[in-house]
Amino acid sequence: MALDHDLAGIFFADDYVIWGTAKALDRAVGFPDMALECFPDFVNLTSPREPHSRARRFEASSAPLADLGTALDQMSKEIDLQNIGAITTASIGPFEDGKSGLVEGGRIIKGARREGWDQGIDLYGAVKSEFERRIGSVPTIRCLGDTEAHVLGEHYLFRRSNSALAQNKRNAKQMGRDTVAYLMLDEGVGGAVFQRGLFVRGEASLELGHMPVYHRDNRLKPAPCFSHKYSCLEGTIGLPNLRTSWGMDSDEIAKLEYEHDLVQSIAFYIGQAVFQLSVFYAPTVILLGGRVMDHPDLLEMVQVCYELIASNSFDEEERVSLFPNYAAQYDTDEYIKRSTMPDTGVLGCLCWSYNCLDPEGKVAQLSAKRK
Ligand SMILES: [Zn+2]
CATH class of the missing domain: 3.30.420.40 (ATPase, nucleotide binding domain)
Incomplete structure (x- = not known):
């Protein structure tokens, strides 16, 4: 009824x-x-x-x-x-x-x-x-x-489309008792964390898009955003800066080869953001949405960048284990996902x-x- x-x-x-x-x-x-x-x-x-x-x-x-x-x-x-x-x-x-x-x-x-x-x-x-x-x-x-709102909608669709999981007690953590982190990468960059049925907020709402970023090379330099003058994730890979510094919109970026400097740089910055979410919230899954993610190879590149950052292996021959080191992130296909629907x-x-x-x-x- x-x-x-x-x-x-x-x-x-x-x-x-x-x-x-x-x-x-x-x-x-x-x-x-x-x-x-x-x-x-x-x-x-x-x-x-x-x-x-x-x-x-x-x-x-x-x-x-x-x-x-x-x-x-x-x-x-x-x-x-x-x-x-x-x-x-x-x-x-x-x-x-x-x-x-x-x-x-x-x-x-x-x-x-x-x-x-x-x-x-x-x-x-x-x-x-x-x-x-x-x-x-x-x-x-x-x-x-x-x-x-995006993280709730994604969470809902995930649960409903995996209703068979509900029958399986081992997957009980997927049924509302998990921690879902969400990053929206578009004109603005923002995020939310939904943890065991509640939103994570403090004295105000979270502003994850303004996390500071560092750079490895000069292909896409960190940039300040509208809200403050120091470089942050939104300032660097929000669509306004991609238009200004590379003269390209999301649909043009989506057509670039994956080796292109810009795509490589975007993957690196998102990998950093995923790393920061990991050390702050140790989520079960991290969902990435917004038009910046429209490039068909970007998700896989972010997964690789995250692993390289978390294992200190960017400039190393050999990979060591991840830091932080917890089971939910071992399978990056399950840990870092593209969010689904508009x-x-x-x-x-x-x-x-x-x-x-x-x-x-x-x-x-x-x-x-x-x-
Ligand atoms: Zn900012």
Whole structure:
């Protein structure tokens, strides 16, 4: 029996605003092992890299609050807004405190990368007043970072498409008790870590895209980003710097030979990032998404670079063992993966809406218990 309430999600991407709705199939199954009736409807099975029509989208403007209104206008033509039990947004950050968004509230601080967002926004407040104005009541509202929504959507698809694993106790760690790190490599670079059913945040949301990077040669020098003047991952391999320093966009880079200096350099920097995620979070799996990853050989090159960095073997004849040295990363095909689908962001919003929806209508606290 499907849950009566609708779940809703709005994902604010760089170019598009993507929204979707769904119902949960069985409320008895707790987050994050639940099933939504939309599975696998947010996945375009014939061409997985293309969006699915179920994820509605329109071009983003530089006025996010107007875009929010447009998304709700469109949504209200398909479902009754009164029936929404929980709605989750996902957007650029950083959020001003680590709890906001995950529980209640969600204010984005000044200085975000994108025009329209850079002066700071109380996104939670904006969603709340839209609902008050439209229907006179307010569903449960949550505001995630964009990479957080992606990691949830990827995690959900991974679990659902591997449901046979659930029968296998040895694979229990894959069923919500694992640690998934996600890196989005696109216009901006960001990341999120979803650990044993909870997001990793501190006093604010994480900003993994701004990890410092070092260089080996001068093929692609580390560069500063929009937000600060010292070289970081986003400044170096975000698409704006690849356009400026090499005059190429992601589709052109994807056609280069793997020996090309630029592709080699990008692989090296992503390998560094994977190494840093490994020493900070010791994840079960690291997922890499975004258009920078569109090069067909890049995933394998990143896997090799990571192994060379983690085994101190870049300029050595002989490889020593990895550091850190733990089992999950021995098989790099399993440890470092390309993330799958373009609409995992909005799917992740729906997952979080499910998590935060309380059947009694009370404000839900984080329901996932650490296991
Ligand atoms: Zn930076």
